[in-house]
Amino acid sequence: MGLLDIVRPKMQVNSLMEIPLEELRAQGICYLLFDLDNTIVPYNDPNIPDEIIAWFQQIKGAGFFPCLVSNNHGPRVEDAAGKLDIPFICDAKKPWGDGFLRAVALLGGRKEQTAVVGDQLLTDMVGGNKDCFFTILVAPMKSKEYWFTTHFSRRVEKILKKFL
Numbered sequence: 546m547g548l549l550d551i552v553r554p555k556m557q558v559n560s561l562m563e564i565p566l567e568e569l570r571a572q573g574i575c576y577l578l579f580d581l582d583n584t585i586v587p588y589n590d591p592n593i594p595d596e597i598i599a600w601f602q603q604i605k606g607a608g609f610f611p612c613l614v615s616n617n618h619g620p621r622v623e624d625a626a627g628k629l630d631i632p633f634i635c636d637a638k639k640p641w642g643d644g645f646l647r648a649v650a651l652l653g654g655r656k657e658q659t660a661v662v663g664d665q666l667l668t669d670m671v672g673g674n675k676d677c678f679f680t681i682l683v684a685p686m687k688s689k690e691y692w693f694t695t696h697f698s699r700r701v702e703k704i705l706k707k708f709l
């Protein structure tokens with residue numbers, strides 16, 4: 546696996562609503578591991594828009610099993626998961642940790658049936674690709690970000706995206 550292969554998403558979409566659920570289902574994917582900040586809600590925003598809550602209800606109704614996997618901390622992630630009524634893994638330490646694998650175990654699924662969805666190449670995509678998940682990059686919501694993301698990760702992403 547080359548450097549770019551570990552960074553490269555298997556699929557790219559502009560928003561959660563654009564995720565082609567039927568295409569994923571046809572691939573045998575029914576477990577979806579979601580990043581929280583700038584994927585589902587703006588960074589550290591406690592409010593979840595009604596349409597996002599409705600979309601999660603819709604995908605659950607359609608037979609998908611979502612879970613949050615976030616590097617953010619307990620109370621924040623637990624609160625969001627509660628509002629979405631889905632399980633969660635917090636302090637996931639993406640890309641290094643085993644958060645995605647723990648989430649799959651929590652859901653009772655298998656890696657081959659699971660997609661990782663997130664807005665960052667260096668955490669979500671690298672973390673998902675290193676453990677051989679199907680990875681989906683979502684365009685980041687525009688908001689303030691964690692200082693390291695703004696000053697380091699986004700700059701590196703800008704360079705990497707030229708090669709993807």
Ligand SMILES: [Mg+2]
Pocket residue numbers: 580581582583584663664665
């Ligand atoms: Mg994020």
